[in-house]
Amino acid sequence: MIESYFKGLTAQDGVLLGIGDDAAILNLLPDLNNQLVVATDTLVEHIHFPSHADSYQIAQRALCVNLSDMAAMGANPRWFTLSLSLPRKLATNPWLKGFSAGLAEVADEFKCSLVGGDTTSGALSISITMLGEVPSGSAITRGGANDGDFIYVSGALGDGAAALSVIQGNKNNKSIESERLLKRFYRPEPKIEFGIKLRDVASACIDISDGLVADLEHVCRSSGVSAYVSTRDVPINDDVKTLCEAGSLEWALFGGDDYQLCFTVPEHLCELVDGWSADGLLDLKQIGRMTSCKDGVPQVFLDGSIVIQENRGFDHFG
């Protein structure tokens, strides 16, 4: 099944042998002392997408979410494997054609290729393992933030949670805004070029999948520092505010599925980064600063107050 529907996805560089043998054979980029970057993510019906989503959308979301991990590392995506578990009723030509078309479109845009796969019969679930490359030593981890580094985010936040509210039938939804939001949900934009630009500039980076506060807490814990965020500096799109004025900040702080980057920059490099923004090269905003942690406990402070985690970002469908 993998061979018949997905063979066209293996055409990128570096694939000496793609699908159809016991394993694929891959060439890393030549003449570079590169490191391999590997991430894996599984999407399950009802948890990561609603059951009415079509196969084209599901495939795009699955691949984009995995590409976003590469962006957060500053890595260049190259190859991926797919493990697809599928109920018998979906193992049809239209479903599989839609799925492979969605996958192919994203793979083509980001120049990565499918190099291995397995399909089994079962509840709908999509597991992707993504392989990328970085020049040795230049990957951006969660653990490099220092006291005094400034905190930035790419784009605007809250889109993911707002889209979720539209999908789940928020009464206030407006159709025009919804279209953009649904696209953001099913086709998040992996910030690959953005991440590559942050190599040797950002001290730490993470992609916002669980929500700004939750993901910033990961950075705090890995780096051993605390974070102060000025909530009025958190960028939120107008349509998200329109959708729910009262709830938009909460969406931006605690909602998941934004797949923007949150990163920290040492003070002496902020002028460079702000310049990228001023020149219209990158859409980014400074939202706070890292600080040494009191009592040795790394924490996120919003406008100076400790966050009581409300366990956001775990909204389930269905």
Place this chain on the structure above:
Amino acid sequence: MIESYFKGLTAQDGVLLGIGDDAAILNLLPDLNNQLVVATDTLVEHIHFPSHADSYQIAQRALCVNLSDMAAMGANPRWFTLSLSLPRKLATNPWLKGFSAGLAEVADEFKCSLVGGDTTSGALSISITMLGEVPSGSAITRGGANDGDFIYVSGALGDGAAALSVIQGNKNNKSIESERLLKRFYRPEPKIEFGIKLRDVASACIDISDGLVADLEHVCRSSGVSAYVSTRDVPINDDVKTLCEAGSLEWALFGGDDYQLCFTVPEHLCELVDGWSADGLLDLKQIGRMTSCKDGVPQVFLDGSIVIQENRGFDHFG
């Protein structure tokens, strides 16, 4: 969950950053112009193991099956990612401890490490993506067999099917033989060292997962040649014959789950390969020869007769 139960599995060489960030960072072996070898395999309850199997056994089988793909390529296994889907009732300390212990034991023996993982709630299914290395150009594919090459297998065949019959309650089973067979089923021995030795010697290689005939057909199709197998030369263990004298040859030819290697060797290298066997270095046996295919259709012949495929190797549990 991945972090708490599986952190101990990331300790091998080449892992600059293991579990706990957006992605792992890996160093390929230095000073070698190596290629990356990638394979992925999913195991599902009822299909690939019975529902009464314990978590320690399931984990070992899942990792061994994936390692076997590396063996078939002549590759050196290095790293793997795990996607574990688990029903809520199994997300317990004993189940997870057993699973991680089984995984750790095999990972340790084959010096490969877990570098990424994801757990989701759902029907029990284990997806592993395995990464390995080969010196550039030395991977053994299915597609290199030529007219006149001799066909070999490692070890003995039929163990997998015999074990299946024991697990499914074959009336004739003897307890002493069963113990060895069950071990072979849950803990197949990936032929890693064997595969490495076959680099630059075997013209094609595959691991026997679907059954000798089915897998040899893959080699035939990929290489564009036919295969003649002499069935009396196919090695079968005595306990398999004892279990079912009448059915043992069928098990050896059509049964799956043996995870032995089937490989082809050019005539001028057969003396070398036979020498390994005579010296007791490797357990292998010549079972036939490749030949040009009549009418352009690559086929497997058993004692000169065309095989009518009976779709063996798809026995399901439960």
